[in-house]
Amino acid sequence: MQAIQSILTPIDFSDNAGKIVKAAAYVAGTFKAELHLVFVVQSFEDYSGFFVPPISLPNMEEELFASAEQQMESYIEENKTLFADAGVSSVTGKVLTGDVAEEILTFAAKKKVELIIMGTHGYKGLERIMFGSVADKVVKTACCPVMTINPYREECEGNVT
Template sequence: MYQDVLIPTDGSDGTRQSISHGLTIADRFDATVHALSIVPEGPLGTLQNDAAVPAAHRAVERIETEAAGEGVETVTAVEQGVPHEEILEYAEENDIDIIVMGTQGRTGLDRVLVGSVTERVVRMADVPVVTVRLTDEIRIDDAAEAEGIARKALTADEPGTDADGVTLLEEPHRTSASWIVPFETESGTVHVHVDALSGDARIARRPE
């Protein structure tokens, strides 16, 4: 029924549940997930800044990592423009069968933008759109706390590893309600994903 599932993401909290739902659908139908992030421009002004493009790439990377863990094939893309227009254009050009989106971000501008984009996509899309509402509360909201959890996870995963001795490659960043904490260890580069809702940690090793 579904061969290509599109999951638009901006890295906000509101996309966490939609990622989970989208991957479940893709796994059920042995479909390919398309992770799409838009660096917005439009009536509300140009929102691009020095951090916007890297954040967009981290957002799709998050889905790619989650999909790999589930054995789901993934295509990633980062575009620039009016978000709902770019999503609809991507869906048409890539023969998307279903779109899975969050209904809102958590606060302020994020809440307005995510809700507005989803509303337009639902109204204008030629394919089914599944909307997912964020209901859980963020518990891990501090980068230092996320780093501490990640270091403990590394110690548990690699007995004998000095948790304080591994090198933090860059400051932890949060996207889609998950902290990504990158380390350099003796065995190579490791990204530890810490769920900001539950505090659970999962280790993703980067291929050399």
């Protein structure tokens, strides 16, 4: 296995993202690896067979993208102390548009990341049934190891028997 110099962590800005980012920062700091945070704006083309939008899709997607970029900048700024305390020297944020799993995989391949750290849960309810689990798709097709974290599970204390 090659050295881990670059880690990708998809985030969704939810409360659970903090748990995932904290774990990713710890691993990145341990390996002295750069950390890439990625948010993917789901393309509305995926929903085109289910509804007729009341507004112009291109304008809405552009607004969502711009908002997500601002949110990414703020998120990285708000977590500077976390990254510094974990020993992470390089954190970048990127907002992408398209199918969430495909964009994560494409970014990972393009940046030649050695590890993806992501949450096991994102989509819920009908969206999960329609589009499947992003984590499942990434785990099954990634070109590098994937560490998944269940953000709903409490941390274990002591040894588990």
